[in-house]
């Protein structure tokens with residue numbers, strides 16, 4: 001295994017982790033991992049990994065990720081410490097790529113700053129949200145971006161505007177290259193409502209999501225993107241009679257058909273086979289080819 005190579009190359013630096021404990025689907029076997037706390041540590045680590053031809057990937061909260069049950073062959077890099085902090089300066093919110101998005105959203109509400117309340121139930125990091133251009137209720141993170149600080153694998157740091165990030169629906173340029181979101185600056189609004197009003201809005205969003213989504217079971221949010229014609233994937237899947245359909249430990253959620261639940265012991269191959277079956281059935285029934293929103297660990301498109 002490559003992770004043996006990583007561990008042999010620098011035994012003090014890398015640790016073996018079980019990916020099932022680092023992904024919201026709770027699926028995934030062993031991999032080598034490294035925790036980095038500062039931009040300098042991150043740059044030095046990525047240089048080391050590249051020089052030793054060790055594949056690597058940044059993992060946020062694993063809330064949009066399917067990790068292989070047999071384990072991953074490279075090194076998973078986890079952004080912590082300074083890289084997971086956030087702070088406010090007036091209506092500007094500055095955060096490291098590893099910062100927890102719902103905590104940022106909650107803190108913004110408490111400060112009476114509007115704009116990020118939509119993200120209160122999106123259980124990822126802000127780096128993962130920039131990578132995915134995460135969004136909900138008609139808003140997405142790209143609309144708030146003032147600046148994204150990026151580390152290129154060669155070691156250079158670049159400051160990007162929202163326009164430079166190539167944002168689209170659940171997409172960004174980061175899905176096509178190896179650059180790392182070191183941090184972001186988001187512009188919020190201090191003009192809208194009181195902090196009490198914003199906190200109330202956040203509570204209401206969380207209440208609605210608990211009702212609409214299968215939050216009782218391990219899942220990774222919406223599995224499929226909305227197709228170009230705007231049809232909700234959940235409706236297309238439900239119309240094929242697939243709600244509650246099981247393959248191994250994976251099940252199309254009876255609560256919301258665009259979610260796949262791990263009912264206990266699901267493997268990554270159960271999930272992928274179920275995804276392929278759903279794509280096939282929906283195509284047969286409607287002529288629409290659904291595309292995945294969730295990503296396999298380390299995949300590039």
Ligand SMILES: Cc1cc2nc3c(=O)[nH]c(=O)nc-3n(C[C@H](O)[C@H](O)[C@H](O)COP(=O)(O)OP(=O)(O)OC[C@H]3O[C@@H](n4cnc5c(N)ncnc54)[C@H](O)[C@@H]3O)c2cc1C
Pocket residue numbers: 024057058059060061062063064065079097098121122123124125126127128129130131132133134135136174179180181182213215219220221222295298299
């Ligand atoms: C219950 C539930 C509800 C959800 N609801 C929503 C929703 O309403 N809207 C929505 O858009 N999504 C939703 N999601 C999906 C998910 O939370 C988002 O896509 C989130 O932004 C992913 O963040 P993450 O840190 O977990 O990313 P991960 O799954 O850890 O990683 C996703 C991708 O981003 C890359 N990445 C992560 N951090 C960085 C970084 N710093 N630099 C470069 N690349 C990086 C990873 O390499 C990987 O390719 C939901 C998920 C769950 C489980």
